[in-house]
Amino acid sequence: MSFPATASPHASLLHPEVGSRAAARPRLTRSSRCLASLAPVPPPPPHENANHLVQTLCANGRLARAAALLQGIPAPTQRTYESVLLAAARAGDAALAAAVHRRLEADPVFRSDPFLSTRLIDAYAALGELPAARQVFDEAPVRSIFVWNALLKALALADHGEEALARLADMGRLRVPVDSYSYAHGLKACIAASASHAPASALVREIHAHAVRRGYGLHTHVATTLIDCYAKLGIVSYAERVFATMPERNVVSWTAMIGCYAKNERPGDAILLFQEMMASDEDLVPNSITIVSILHACAGVNALGQGKLLHAYILRRGFDSLVSVMNALMAMYMKCGCLESGKHIFNSIGHRKDVVSWNTLISGYGMHGLGHEAVQVFEDMTHMGVSPSIITFISVLGACSHAGLVDEGKRLFESMVDYNVRPRTEHYACMVDLLGRAGHLDEAVELIQGMHITPSPQVWGSLLGACRIHRHVEYAEMACSQLFDLEPRNAGNYVLLADIYARAKLHSQVDVLRDLLEVHELEKVPGRSWIEVKKKLHMFVSVDNKNPQVEELQALIGEFVTQMKNDGYVPDTGVVMYDIEEEEKEKILLGHSEKLAVAFGLINTGRGEVLRISKNLRLCEDCHSVTKFISKFTEREIIVRDVNRFHHFRDGVCSCGDYW
């Protein structure tokens, strides 16, 4: 639209400098202000023009041209330097950042500017150039708090926890006032510290104590970061304490605490806290991250009813436009046993699917023992040009393992190199599991011995698990000789080996292991099972003498067992490690949490209703046999998700085909 400036009745307002007297200027009306913005602006001097051009080129991603121009400008502005640095970081162009650095050093106006030192450190950090970021800091003539904080952030990003802590200490010594940003970065650095000599928890506690001394312990951002740190370290009680003492909480802090429970295998508490948040007077509205976390928690305890309520909320609030939310929703349905609903969500995402969506579908099929379908989804994904990730291969190899697809798994493992995904220990663990479960133990051991990287505890753990299935004492001892070194406090390894010895009738060795457990005060992770009845979640713990309902539930299971014994069933007491009478062992078996959850479901639901149970450990053989029987005897469909996969019991048969 062209504008006839001279014909305007407000001509004198458009060019006030041409008007009569500034003091007599009438007040601008709304329409005249609009007109003023359209007025021609005098051309800027040439150097301003050049600065503007560089900034525009950066915004449009034309970095080579911007870089060339920057070198020739006589007086770049602060804004121009900033634009090029941000663009270099965005484009992953370290050479460009270095070029700006050199230009800046030759600039007498800005070479001491702390703002640009901050931006330079940020850019180098984002580009993974920690030495260069350090150099900028070391040579910075003026170190404002922003420059210090940028360095801490750079160190955190590069997993240099101890160095970040040392810098924080420097700040104290040099009397640089530490602020909330410094603490937040310092805390993150501790968690990310992989090469650190000190345990991350000690570092976090040190910074925590420091923050408290300086009066920052209750600052919202610092406290939220603390909650997340303790969550990642698995120290839930500390996170709870921080959360409880926060004077001000917002969604982010509630979400961090919910996430803490979800991450630390306390999904039930995550859901309770979410309900508390919704009921609180603080006018808190869950956002997409809260929803994703809580969906994850629902999946963890099979809380399908809660999950469906969230689904409705997602649709009502328009969160279905976010792929991350839909991925979490899909995962929730599939982990709660509703494969069809999960597939429906997957399809509804349409062209917005990302690699996580595909991975979720693949692992969903895997969990349900549908290996061929999982492999097919993998093929579809790659045909559509989606690059498989590290997790894609873990998922699809896991699916092959659950379904016993040895040749398919081997083919996929070998194809990883074609997709530029280098096999990691996780993939080897999947392969050892796949080969081992299928009884190819020699091949599994050969694979471990030929690994180009050090086998992780998961790799040896897969071998040990396979040895338990196939009763192979020698390889089990080989795996444990490594595992006892690598994970001396993991009671599960001792228990598995004891089980293998017990079944091989090597009782003296069982005694040795039991003593070891006692001496080192190691405890088995108690078995827990969850069942949702009428949208309320119920948890059962194995061998729970405190719950008054347990006796009634055990009695019911006992009746089924009596029936089964008539058909020749013998309780599988091999899983009970205690040195007690056979009868006592049978009683312990009756108290397994999964059986209690089944009995509770039978009593409290209507005839024909499907029972959905989840469990924190692998299903034991005895529970598997008993559940098969109950499904037939009571004509009930029972879906149990153990730590690895689904077992779909119907009419006395399990979908895993007794292969798990």
Place this chain on the structure above:
DNA sequence: TTAGGGTTAG
């Protein structure tokens, strides 16, 4: 100028 929470696997 800067900062805090999330999804897929084993």
